[in-house]
Amino acid sequence: MKKVIISIVLVVSFMGLHPLTAQETLNVEVDTYELLKSLSQSKLADGHILLFNTTHEDIAWLDEPEICKIDRDEKWLTPYIEKLREAPDFKMDIEQSSIVMEYLHRHPEEREAFIDFIDQGRIGIGGAYVQAYEGMYSGESLARQFYWGAKWMEDNLNGYQASTYYNVDVPGRTMQMPQLAKKAGVENFVFSRHIKGLFYWESPDGSRVTCYSPGNHYMDFYNLLGMQDEEGIQKMARDAVDWYTLYNNLPTKNPVMPVMLNYEFIWDQTPVENLEPFIKKWNGIQYITAAGRKKIKINLPKIIHSTADEFFEKVEKTTLPEKVIKGERPNMWVYIHGASHQQALKASREGDILLTQAEKFATINALLDGSFDKYPAEKLKRAWEAKIYPDHGWGGKGGDVTDRTFLQKFIYARSEANSVLESSITDIAGRIEHGDQKGIPIVVFNSLSWNRSGIVNFDIKFDQAKAYGFKLFNSLNKAIPFQKSHVERYPDNSIKSVRINFEAQKVPSIGFETFYMELSEDERSIVSTDFDNTIENAYYRLRFGDGGLEGIFDKELGVELIDSRKFKAGEIFALNSVGNGAGEFSEVQQPDTKFFDRLSTSKTKWSIQEEGPVFTSIVMRQPMQDAIVEMKVKLYHTTKKIDFDVDLLNWNGTMFREFRIAFPLDLDNGKVTYEVPFGAVTVGEDELEGTGGEFYKGEVNKIRPRAIGNWISASDSDYGVTIASSVVTADWQDPTDSLSQKTILQPILLASRKSCHHEGNDYHQTGDHSFSFSLTSHKPGWRNGRQFGTAHNEKFQKVVDPVRYRIGVLPNKQSFFSVSDSNLVISTLKKAEDDNKVVMRIFEADGQDSEAKINVFNTVDRAWRTSLIEKTESELRAKDNTISIEVGHNAIETLKFK
Numbered sequence: 020m021k022k023v024i025i026s027i028v029l030v031v032s033f034m035g036l037h038p039l040t041a042q043e044t045l046n047v048e049v050d051t052y053e054l055l056k057s058l059s060q061s062k063l064a065d066g067h068i069l070l071f072n073t074t075h076e077d078i079a080w081l082d083e084p085e086i087c088k089i090d091r092d093e094k095w096l097t098p099y100i101e102k103l104r105e106a107p108d109f110k111m112d113i114e115q116s117s118i119v120m121e122y123l124h125r126h127p128e129e130r131e132a133f134i135d136f137i138d139q140g141r142i143g144i145g146g147a148y149v150q151a152y153e154g155m156y157s158g159e160s161l162a163r164q165f166y167w168g169a170k171w172m173e174d175n176l177n178g179y180q181a182s183t184y185y186n187v188d189v190p191g192r193t194m195q196m197p198q199l200a201k202k203a204g205v206e207n208f209v210f211s212r213h214i215k216g217l218f219y220w221e222s223p224d225g226s227r228v229t230c231y232s233p234g235n236h237y238m239d240f241y242n243l244l245g246m247q248d249e250e251g252i253q254k255m256a257r258d259a260v261d262w263y264t265l266y267n268n269l270p271t272k273n274p275v276m277p278v279m280l281n282y283e284f285i286w287d288q289t290p291v292e293n294l295e296p297f298i299k300k301w302n303g304i305q306y307i308t309a310a311g312r313k314k315i316k317i318n319l320p321k322i323i324h325s326t327a328d329e330f331f332e333k334v335e336k337t338t339l340p341e342k343v344i345k346g347e348r349p350n351m352w353v354y355i356h357g358a359s360h361q362q363a364l365k366a367s368r369e370g371d372i373l374l375t376q377a378e379k380f381a382t383i384n385a386l387l388d389g390s391f392d393k394y395p396a397e398k399l400k401r402a403w404e405a406k407i408y409p410d411h412g413w414g415g416k417g418g419d420v421t422d423r424t425f426l427q428k429f430i431y432a433r434s435e436a437n438s439v440l441e442s443s444i445t446d447i448a449g450r451i452e453h454g455d456q457k458g459i460p461i462v463v464f465n466s467l468s469w470n471r472s473g474i475v476n477f478d479i480k481f482d483q484a485k486a487y488g489f490k491l492f493n494s495l496n497k498a499i500p501f502q503k504s505h506v507e508r509y510p511d512n513s514i515k516s517v518r519i520n521f522e523a524q525k526v527p528s529i530g531f532e533t534f535y536m537e538l539s540e541d542e543r544s545i546v547s548t549d550f551d552n553t554i555e556n557a558y559y560r561l562r563f564g565d566g567g568l569e570g571i572f573d574k575e576l577g578v579e580l581i582d583s584r585k586f587k588a589g590e591i592f593a594l595n596s597v598g599n600g601a602g603e604f605s606e607v608q609q610p611d612t613k614f615f616d617r618l619s620t621s622k623t624k625w626s627i628q629e630e631g632p633v634f635t636s637i638v639m640r641q642p643m644q645d646a647i648v649e650m651k652v653k654l655y656h657t658t659k660k661i662d663f664d665v666d667l668l669n670w671n672g673t674m675f676r677e678f679r680i681a682f683p684l685d686l687d688n689g690k691v692t693y694e695v696p697f698g699a700v701t702v703g704e705d706e707l708e709g710t711g712g713e714f715y716k717g718e719v720n721k722i723r724p725r726a727i728g729n730w731i732s733a734s735d736s737d738y739g740v741t742i743a744s745s746v747v748t749a750d751w752q753d754p755t756d757s758l759s760q761k762t763i764l765q766p767i768l769l770a771s772r773k774s775c776h777h778e779g780n781d782y783h784q785t786g787d788h789s790f791s792f793s794l795t796s797h798k799p800g801w802r803n804g805r806q807f808g809t810a811h812n813e814k815f816q817k818v819v820d821p822v823r824y825r826i827g828v829l830p831n832k833q834s835f836f837s838v839s840d841s842n843l844v845i846s847t848l849k850k851a852e853d854d855n856k857v858v859m860r861i862f863e864a865d866g867q868d869s870e871a872k873i874n875v876f877n878t879v880d881r882a883w884r885t886s887l888i889e890k891t892e893s894e895l896r897a898k899d900n901t902i903s904i905e906v907g908h909n910a911i912e913t914l915k916f917k
Contacts, residue, residue, distance in 0.1 A: 077412025191350025414774030452827025566619025694728030730808025741804025
């Protein structure tokens with residue numbers, strides 16, 4: 020997504036001047052004279068200005084995706100390949116691997132020549148698959164950017180080692196990206212919309228990459244080439260003086276500085292055409308004079324063609340960057356990949372979760388088989404490719420087509436993942452030896468790397484006269500409470516279909532437990548019709564009012580969690596929210612109360628829908644001005660949590676509306692933390708210091724709303740609250756009162772916006788939308804709610820009454836993989852890309868150095884630490900069923916074993 024192009028006046032510039040001869044004097048203004056003189060006397064004068072030349076192309080922004088493919092071919096790559104043939108000194112960059120893939124698909128006849136140019140160092144390619152909103156993806160999805168980027172190119176382009184990551188457009192960086200890139204062998208970043216210069220960017224674990232930013236916009240040098248006469252020379256000289264003043268600080272020869280020509284097809288091409296005349300003009304300057312100044316001979320650094328890879332290789336010999344930046348830079352264009360594409364991003368998150376679940380259990384199934392012959396490697400690869408394909412170019416010209424394409428990619432990835440997952444767990448469940456157990460088996464699978472308790476529900480059907488009631492037992496034959504819902508009966512009162520709800524306790528890490536349902540006498544559920552707007556259990560006392568909950572009292576902690584004087588807990592409200600997609604640019608556009616609607620302005624009728632030993636559900640239906648809200652609040656009795664399931668129905672698509680759900684906590688300036696890829700960010704502590712540059716003047720730590728992962732949490736010294744969320748953006752400050760000190764956690768449901776492309780589409784999102792949230796309270800600190808927040812979205816999987824087509828070899832309960840400490844998370848298990856070994860990725864979540872002991876259900880012969888993209892680095896200690904690996908604070912480690 021992008022951006023209204025910065026307005027500039029373009030004129031025919033240097034082409035209008037005759038070229039300099041060897042002895043000709045350039046007559047310039049005094050300022051230019053002094054700049055050129057200073058540059059000529061600097062160490063940089065004996066070096067080079069390295070020009071890397073590329074075209075910034077979203078998958079689809081300038082037009083629909085397929086039209087953009089054609090344009091990339093015909094207007095850029097094909098002419099540039101021809102130029103590589105004709106001009107031996109010309110070099111070029113391509114920002115991402117997906118562009119290379121599509122070009123070679125269109126031109127297989129060019130593969131040999133293309134690879135030859137790479138081998139000559141004349142083509143450089145960015146190490147990621149696309150240029151994405153980094154915070155839009157899960158950690159594993161970001162890791163796969165380098166599988167389809169750096170690894171794909173090494174495997175398919177004669178061993179090309181990508182060393183540079185391009186993401187020049189989006190003003191947002193997630194804090195673990197340097198570590199991911201570094202561990203994939205990509206050590207340099209090029210991005211803009213930031214402070215100009217050369218610097219290091221460091222992840223929380225200490226991983227560091229070298230970064231170059233041309234400043235606010237990647238069109239900086241394009242603008243220079245569009246300047247009149249002397250103005251461009253002066254700008255180039257000033258940039259060079261600024262560069263050598265700050266950099267070239269090592270006592271070595273041949274210093275370098277970068278310039279980047281990066282442009283788009285719809286821009287005026289006059290500056291692009293002026294590149295070679297400008298180079299010739301600059302490189303030909305030997306004498307200068309000015310009014311009141313004598314003619315002098317000067318020596319300027321020559322501009323030569325380069326690639327970004329070459330620049331970073333050379334600059335490290337002459338410059339040691341003194342500035343180090345650390346932390347998260349929250350995305351300024353958060354609405355684009357969040358509330359304005361709600362259904363797509365919901366499918367994206369579900370795909371992220373299902374893909375890792377599918378990989379884990381497909382790998383386990385292969386290990387049980389003793390062979391990877393049936394492992395669905397290609398199916399998973401294509402699903403991952405689809406999952407990470409959508410880049411930052413939502414909307415744009417023909418944006419309806421682009422948005423549908425991106426949505427369909429997410430849906431495809433989710434569907435394929437679900438297919439692999441169901442097949443794998445069905446196969447594993449068929450291996451269980453049930454022994455003397457009686458009844459219908461229900462196998463519950465836990466894909467997370469800790470022993471986990473949580474709610475399970477499943478639907479089951481019966482023939483007439485077969486079932487009237489049930490009993491439920493765990494694997495130790497202990498009766499457990501359950502609750503029936505959605506019961507349908509035959510005329511003889513026997514059960515036709517039913518949903519069973521129960522809590523599965525301590526299901527093993529990346530493993531399963533088998534439960535058994537026995538038929539018994541009829542036990543009808545009784546639903547009370549009496550409701551005085553208060554309900555309680557061992558954990559909470561809830562008080563319902565107009566629009567939401569007026570109180571949530573935590574009995575264990577002895578505190579009231581909610582301050583309902585402004586908003587109720589769970590209250591839906593809508594605001595005026597005018598903005599053109601990413602058109603805010605320098606700051607996140609804030610909603611206002613020129614339009615304001617909320618549930619609590621009308622009488623809310625709450626009623627009990629279901630109640631039993633597992634949960635009580637209270638429901639409401641109430642119109643708002645532009646939609647109807649249906650909400651179900653579930654208070655669970657066997658575990659400490661409250662669910663809020665929200666349906667926004669009949670939404671009419673009125674433009675510039677924004678819907679939020681409020682959780683107003685009784686905290687003044689609570690400490691807010693939220694999940695990011697492979698980590699967590701605490702507001703005010705974990706962001707980049709200062710601002711994002713001369714254009715982004717606001718303090719980075721004050722940016723809001725934010726892109727969030729699975730959860731957002733707030734704490735003070737007395738208690739903490741964690742909200743698990745199905746949406747990907749959230750706020751925490753009162754949008755109706757800038758002076759309020761109260762912490763109001765607000766997942767943002769929906770925003771109707773317009774693409775900032777001048778021919779772009781509106782994001783109406785008309786129709787029905789569903790959302791889910793879950794709340795728990797705990798002792799202070801986000802770490803006490805992290806596992807809860809993750810588990811709500813990564814639900815238990817189950818197989819009901821599996822077909823036992825094998826001789827049973829598995830017990831009723833088993834962990835396949837686990838890890839020694841709760842701060843360590845196994846993010847995925849998969850077949851290795853290049854052989855039949857097993858790959859595991861693990862990360863440290865809480866900021867503590869650890870000696871990890873990884874337990875494996877079968878014997879491990881050998882194990883190795885690898886790069887992110889599975890290159891072997893060192894051997895690990897492996898004995899019997901245990902692998903030992905040191906995992907530093909906030910580190911992401913990949914290991915391989917057999």
